[in-house]
Amino acid sequence: MFASLSPPSSLPSSLSFSLFSVKTPPVAAHIVPRRDLVSLRIRASKNGSPDYLFHEKLKSFAKSAILIGAAVSMTGKLSTLPAKAESPVTTTEEVKEENFSSEIEPTSPLTELLESTPEAVKTLRSLLQQKLENGEDEEALKLLERLVTAQPEETEWKFLMARLLGEMGRTENARQVFEEILQRNPLSFEALFENALLMDRSGEGDAVLQRLEDALAVAEAENMVKEIRDVRLIIAQIQFLQKNVDEALRSYEQLTREDPKDFRPYFCRGMIYSLLDKNVEAKEQFAKYRELSPKKFEVEGYLRTPLSKMKLFGSGEDN
Template sequence: MKTLLQEKLEAGEDEDEESLKILQKLVSAQPDNLEWKCGEGEAVIKRLQKALEIAEQENKEKEARDVKLIIAQVQFLQKNIEDALRSYDGLFNEDPNDFRPYFCKGMIYSLIDKNDEAKDQFAKYRELGIVRLCKKF
């Protein structure tokens, strides 16, 4: 799973929900694994930050946003929960109509047993998802 996640990060794929599922499986399978806290984790963040800089320089807003979502997911995997939550808050501020950060933040709250906060995030996620779906029709 770690290899699959790394390939997705390096390829710049924007399958956020799939990446989140992979991250969750890694955390569940190896909750005490310190590997992501060592040099490799820093290398991943640096590659992502470089990808973010390139996307921003080329005015590719969607790609930049996708990279920011992945950075927050990696922060969570590295057990930097507060950093991940702050990253999602920043994404809310940039685009409050994007449902993805609400879903991800809801998942984090679920995993750390903050169920009331998780319910709030999932409610906003569902609300925005319905609005988005209605706009397609």
């Protein structure tokens, strides 16, 4: 099945690409995404050549490439940032990193308010959404810091804080918050996955795989079947991001053999085949995904829908 897909040679010979984090909307279930965590950097030859056409096809998938990661995380509960009105794509940023911790003293007047008045949480969530949509990142970050202080056990706020820090170019700060989450829950799927993306974005290719292998060893030692599978899904995604296409496809195929009812590997393989212009194989994988997906999600329509118009922030539903 994979004989025709040798890693670099499976793509046009004059084309090379890498996947890394930039500011365009990620896809997830609770809050409208506003920037992809993944895009493509491509070098193509002549505008009229087959390589250039492939380059253009890959560019058209740049905003949807993160759906592979979203499919992996679709069965977990996670919060994402809301859509920001027409913000430009930024591929590189030089931002001063500061010592940062989301672990602040657990009691405050806000804590008492949130404990005694549940409606206050909805009000603050609405305010946070407005700040993010208006591009008031610093104000949103201050609000998240207060929410983390008031509700230190509520990991949703920490996830949002980490993602916002990443969006602001403060990668090390974002990773620090994810590490805090992982200290409490070393096998948190979302934290492992997003921290792995940030590590890969920072050029720590070998380190990110070792980190995931360590997490896999912990899950295997505890015989945690679900967590073992989840970590292996993340590893397959990182293999793809590191251009190990055959290896990623083999990993997904093995996961499919072990649990044919898990829809996630089918979606991931479908996306990879689409990027390789293997449309017949892609359709087969997407058809299987739709058959098994609990929400019967229409993949083609999803890919045609602007990511900024996805479901709104704060639905509170599990994926």
